[in-house]
Amino acid sequence: MSETLGNAANPATIDRTSLFEFDLDSLSQEVVAMGLPRRTGGQLLKWVYEKGVTDFERMTDLSKDARAQIAARFSTLQGSVVRHxxxxxxxxxxxxxxxxxxxxxxxxxxxxxxxxxxxxxxxxxxxxxxxxxxxxxxxxxxxxxxxxxxxxxxxxxxxxxxxxxxxxxxxxxxxxxxxxxxxxxxxxxxxxxxxxxxxxxxxxxxxxxxxxxxxxxxxxxxxxxxxxxxxxxxxxxxxxxxxxxxxxxxxxxxxxxxxxxxxxxxxxxxxxxxxxxxxxxxxxxxxxxxxxxxxxxxxxxxxxxxxxxxxxxxxxxxxxxxxxxxxxxxxxxxxxxxxxxxxxxxxxxxxxxxxxxxxxxxxxxxxxxxxxxxxxxxx
Ligand code: SF4
CATH class of the missing domain: 3.20.20.70 (Aldolase class I)
Structure with a gap:
């Protein structure tokens, strides 16, 4: 048996809704309500699920302004791995x-x-x-x-x-x-x-x-x-x-x-x-x-x-x-x-x-x- 610790959530993100909560439709509606293009919903989900990226700063096909807006509204990981x-x-x-x-x-x-x-x-x-x-x-x-x-x-x-x-x-x-x-x-x-x-x-x-x-x-x-x-x-x-x-x-x-x-x-x-x-x-x-x-x-x-x-x-x-x-x-x-x-x-x-x-x-x-x-x- 071996043990390692995994990655942790940033506690500052907990108040925001996690992207993991959303399906494509509901996320697309959310981003449209924020004044962003509808396709942004799909782009976000692609980063998270296909590319495994949860840091908004690395989502480089979104503009800097869009990334800042998204980071203010959403989080990603909400748990911390305390034992692996x-x-x-x-x-x-x-x-x-x-x-x-x-x-x-x-x-x-x-x-x-x-x-x-x-x-x-x-x-x-x-x-x-x-x-x-x-x-x-x-x-x-x-x-x-x-x-x-x-x-x-x-x-x-x-x-x-x-x-x-x-x-x-x-x-x-x-x-x-x-x-x-x-x-x-x-x-x-x-x-x-x-x-x-x-x-x-x-x-x-x-x-x-x-x-x-x-x-x-x-x-x-x-x-x-x-x-x-x-x-x-x-x-x-x-x-x-x-x-x-x-x-x-x-x-x-x-x-x-x-x-x-x-x-x-x-x-x-x-x-x-x-x-x-x-x-x-x-x-x-x-x-x-x-x-x-x-x-x-x-x-x-x-x-x-x-x-x-x-x-x-x-x-x-x-x-x-x-x-x-x-x-x-x-x-x-x-x-x-x-x-x-x-x-x-x-x-x-x-x-x-x-x-x-x-x-x-x-x-x-x-x-x-x-x-x-x-x-x-x-x-
Ligand atoms: S087996 Fe354990 S986890 Fe499953 S219903 Fe019973 S008490 Fe709950």
């Missing part, structure tokens, strides 16, 4: 500290229960983001919120509750930063599996997806963007009508309601049947299959009866299943199942003709694996 770790398997993790919690911190978060601290201490304004390289892809695992309101019992991200939502620009900034790391190159896939429940920050997440997917943005294919949720039926239904055909993953983690409520506190707000109804609507309206994410907790949800019921549910909704072997979190009382138990569980599903994979744990030595992200610099 590289794991033995080349997974990289950035701990990013935001200068504040953003203009709409926590606005859509629900249900009530997590106290929001709009100013926040330094650690309450930090999120982690991870780059997972494989032979044929470079996947960014991004955070959608600061902390998490859901509080899954196996996960470090929810331990301190929710501190706020990330704006669209701050979600995009995570992917931009990962793509600018030395030797990484273009990010090919994005998964909303970092800190936070993305569907509880719906507007910011969908605006970020628009920018990630656009040709003038980061150009990441819609199917290569995965939104992973513990399941909010109304938000899943809303996502069915979103015009960008993303991939949806549902974190099921237990096939029985009673057990699911013990693992995922928000399971008390909707039953598995209600989730399946919303997922069925997703399948009918979008024609796209759902992936069920299932974290195996030793002795808790990894028995034969769980596998059989999971297979029944997956078949009823034509879903694929991803099995994730629990990764240890300090102070969390679950056991990592043995490799033999995980394969036995997989075999039960396979025998019932379910398309099932075991997801490899990446970045475990820098606590970058599933469920290990948190908003504190740990040493």
């Amino acid at each position: 770790q590289v794991a033995s398997d080349d997974t990289q993790k950035l701990l990013i500290e935001w200068a504040d919690l953003g203009p709409d911190a926590g606005a859509e978060a629900k249900p009530a229960g997590s106290a929001l601290r709009l100013a926040g201490t330094a650690t309450e304004r930090q999120t982690e983001t991870v780059l997972i390289p494989t032979e044929d892809r470079r996947t960014a695992c991004v955070s959608s919120q600061v902390g998490c309101p859901v509080g899954c019992k196996f996960c470090a991200s929810g331990i301190g509750g929710l501190d706020g939502n990330l704006t669209a620009g701050r979600i995009v900034e995570q992917v931009w930063r990962l793509g600018r790391l030395e030797g990484v190159g273009r990010v090919s896939n994005v998964v909303f599996m970092g800190m936070g429940e993305p569907l509880a920050n719906f507007n910011n997440v969908t605006q970020a997806i628009r920018i990630l997917n656009a040709e003038w943005g980061l150009g990441i294919g819609a199917r290569k963007i995965t939104v992973s949720t513990v399941g909010l039926p109304p938000a899943i239904r809303k996502l069915c009508t979103f015009d960008i055909p993303v991939t949806l993953a549902l974190s099921l983690h237990a096939p029985f309601d009673e057990l699911r409520r013990k693992i995922i506190p928000w399971a008390e707000y909707s039953t598995i049947d209600e989730l399946l109804d919303a997922c069925q609507e997703w399948f009918v309206k979008t024609g796209r299959e759902i992936t069920l994410e299932y974290i195996l907790l030793g002795g808790v949800n990894d028995r034969r009866e769980h596998a059989e019921e999971l297979a029944r549910l997956a078949r009823s909704m034509r879903a694929n299943v991803n099995l994730i072997r629990y990764n240890e979190v300090e102070g969390v009382p679950f056991a990592r199942p043995t490799s033999g138990d995980v394969h036995a569980f997989q075999e039960v599903l396979r025998a019932k003709h379910v398309n099932v994979h075991i997801r490899a744990s990446r970045g475990r030595d820098i606590a970058a694996a599933c469920g290990q992200l948190r908003h504190e610099a740990r040493h």
